[in-house]
Structures are given as structure tokens and as C-alpha cells.
Amino acid sequence: MSFIETEExxxxxxxxxxxxxxxxxxxxxxxxxxxxEPLAELWAEAGKLGFIGVNLPEEYGGGGAGIYELxxxxxxxxxxxxxxxxMVVSPAICGTIIAKYGxxxxxxxxLPGLADGTKIMAFGITEPDAGSNSHKITTTARRDGxxxxxxxxxxxxxxxxxxxxxxxxxxxxxxxxxKLKPALFIVPTDAPGFxxxxxxxxxxxxxxxxxxFLDDVRLPADALVGAEDAALAQLFAGLNPERIMGxxxxxGMGRYAIDRAVEYAKERQVWKTPIAAHQGVSHPLxxxxxxxxxxxxxxxxxxxxxxxxxxxGAAEAANMAKYAGAEASIKALDQAIQTHGGxxxxxEVGLAGMLGAARIxxxxxxxxEMILNFVAQHSLGLPKSY
Numbered sequence: 001m002s003f004i005e006t007e008e009x010x011x012x013x014x015x016x017x018x019x020x021x022x023x024x025x026x027x028x029x030x031x032x033x034x035x036x037e038p039l040a041e042l043w044a045e046a047g048k049l050g051f052i053g054v055n056l057p058e059e060y061g062g063g064g065a066g067i068y069e070l071x072x073x074x075x076x077x078x079x080x081x082x083x084x085x086x087m088v089v090s091p092a093i094c095g096t097i098i099a100k101y102g103x104x105x106x107x108x109x110x111l112p113g114l115a116d117g118t119k120i121m122a123f124g125i126t127e128p129d130a131g132s133n134s135h136k137i138t139t140t141a142r143r144d145g146x147x148x149x150x151x152x153x154x155x156x157x158x159x160x161x162x163x164x165x166x167x168x169x170x171x172x173x174x175x176x177x178x179k180l181k182p183a184l185f186i187v188p189t190d191a192p193g194f195x196x197x198x199x200x201x202x203x204x205x206x207x208x209x210x211x212x213f214l215d216d217v218r219l220p221a222d223a224l225v226g227a228e229d230a231a232l233a234q235l236f237a238g239l240n241p242e243r244i245m246g247x248x249x250x251x252g253m254g255r256y257a258i259d260r261a262v263e264y265a266k267e268r269q270v271w272k273t274p275i276a277a278h279q280g281v282s283h284p285l286x287x288x289x290x291x292x293x294x295x296x297x298x299x300x301x302x303x304x305x306x307x308x309x310x311x312x313g314a315a316e317a318a319n320m321a322k323y324a325g326a327e328a329s330i331k332a333l334d335q336a337i338q339t340h341g342g343x344x345x346x347x348e349v350g351l352a353g354m355l356g357a358a359r360i361x362x363x364x365x366x367x368x369e370m371i372l373n374f375v376a377q378h379s380l381g382l383p384k385s386y
Contacts, residue, residue: 001304012069016051016076025081025256026350033206033353038162043084046077047117052087055241056095060111066307067092067241071248071299078252079259081354085207086122086159088245088365090114093238094121094167097184100237101226106186113164121186122163123238124154124212132370134182134235139170139214141183148219150185150193154212156364160196161208163189168214169235172228182235184225193217203356236315240306242365243318247299247325250361253354254292254325254332260351261285261336281339288332295324316379323371326361333358 023042055070056062113119130136139152199209265276302317337344376382
């Protein structure tokens, strides 16, 4: 692992930063979010430029790079407040799983569109009664001749209204109890029996959350991704990238917040002195800068471990990166608002509206408490607590 990025990676950062400046939070993202509209124009342009599928195989139209490069893209977009949530889902989770485990036909059908952004795939794992305990998933798939019949319910599924399909995590009917043996299915959003309902969230974001109802959804045999009862390896091929990408988005938001705070602290004068000269202002900002950089290092480590095939090392680092990124992001946004004083809560400054998005990072895709459970058990060797 090198701490010095390649010329290609530096060029990618610069190109993404240039695009993100065009679609910044105050001028583009916030108005879109208030209108309940997705960031369609940004998604389309990012796709045309090859940013959406930079991690997917070149033979299917992707960039042939890794999760490191994909997280780099999302971080730089988020640094302008223009993070694309569905990058966490469509190319990082679904694209990765299909590239690793999909049939040749599934790869040909889905990967080119996921790479250039013309197709979007959401990801459905969370259930009302399962939560963090994926072993309690009750969405089931049963055979009917060569077809599969899916029944179940999912909650907090992002961007279903923008998606062509949802990669649904289920279990085969004979595994309703005991250890989870996931079966993953590509379910078109227009499939008979597939119904979605918007969840009423108490914050403003461009990407909406949905409850899904699967009522005898009939799927052909080739909707199954990978092997039936493929065990957890197939599922975690997508979940580790999800945590890394969640960290990238959080860190980018933190950078956005600190940039706004620094700009203001240099300009704002009280008693003829810029407030940035006062340690009461500068020290908290410096502390957050350090914490963001530490989180960023762990995110890079996690991405490198994942891209080099170290699955266990990547799982530990990805969880730590997601934890650190969320904590640093929330602290950065809070300190940026505090630096602005009362104006930090105004629409003109454009920071308070991001509080909800930053807070999500502590909960999704896995809660802070479950990460602490993982580190306690697997990193420290302490007894399992749940």
C-alpha cells in the first residue's frame, strides 16, 4: 500500500472534482432534494465520463479499476456536497456481486449499463423484523418448476424509483430458520407482485427510501445470481464495498463542511480580527481535520485490502473506516455550523440541511454499535455479546 496516489488516480480526482463543482450542493443538490428529485443530470454525466463504473471490468464497459478508485470518485463528489448515494448500491454492491458471481448472460445484460449509469440496480436486504440480524431474514424463495417464487418484505431500500431492478437477498424455503444461506435474485421493478411504497423520512434528501412488498413474484431460473445456498461469501462480496463507500461519502461531506467553515473563519471579522485567528475557532477545526484524515487513511487501507483479495482484513478495516468516517463527518458538520454561529443554520450557508445525511452514516449501512460488536469480537477476541 502506497500513501502516494498514482498519476492516474490523481487525474481521476481532479476530473471528478471539476464535475462536482458544476453540481455543487447549494446550486444543484439542495434544490433537487427540496423538490424530491434525484440527481439525474449529475448521474448521467458521471456515467458518460466513466466515473460510475470505474470499478467494473473493462470487458463490460467499466474502468477496470477497483473499489479504491470508486471510493475516490464518491469522496470527491461528496466534497462538493454532491454525493451520489446510489453509487454505494448500484456499482459497488450489485455490480461487484454480479461481476464476481453472475452468469455470462447476467454480466452481458447488466454490467455495461451499470458501468455507464444507463441502468441502476438497488439492493434489498433490510427487513422490519431482522434489522442488523440478517440471519432472521424471512423473505423466501421457493421453486415452482424451473421458476422461483419470492415472498417477503423489505424496508429502507434506497432509490427504487430510479432503479431498473433490485438485487433481493432472500433465503430458500427450506432455510427459514437457522443460519442464513442467502440466495440473491435480480428482481425487475416492473415485475408482477413487486410493490413499493415511499417511506416518510424526516429529513430532505434527493434519494428516497422505500418499503418493498414481494407477493408471489415469479422469476425465471436465470434471475438467481451465483449459486443457490452460496453461503455468506457471495453476500459479503458486496457488503464490504458498501462500508468503504459509506465511509467515502461521509468523509467527503466532512471535507465539504470544513472547507465552508475555513472560508468563513478567514473572512469573518470581529473586533478587527478574523475569527480564524482565535484558538477557540481554529483548534476545533484543526482537530476535525486530523480526525477526517485518520478516517480517510483507514478507508484507503480497507479499499486496498479489498482490491488485493484480503477478505478478512478488508472486513475489519471496512468496518473501522465506516465507523471513523461517520464520527468525523458528524463532528465536522457540527463544528462548521458552530463556526458560522447563527448563520450556520440558514439556507444561504447550506450546512444545516446536511445534518440528516451526515447522521445517517452512524446508522447505515450498519450501526455504530454493531461495528463495535464486530471489533470487540473479531479484533480483540472478546466474547460475543449478541
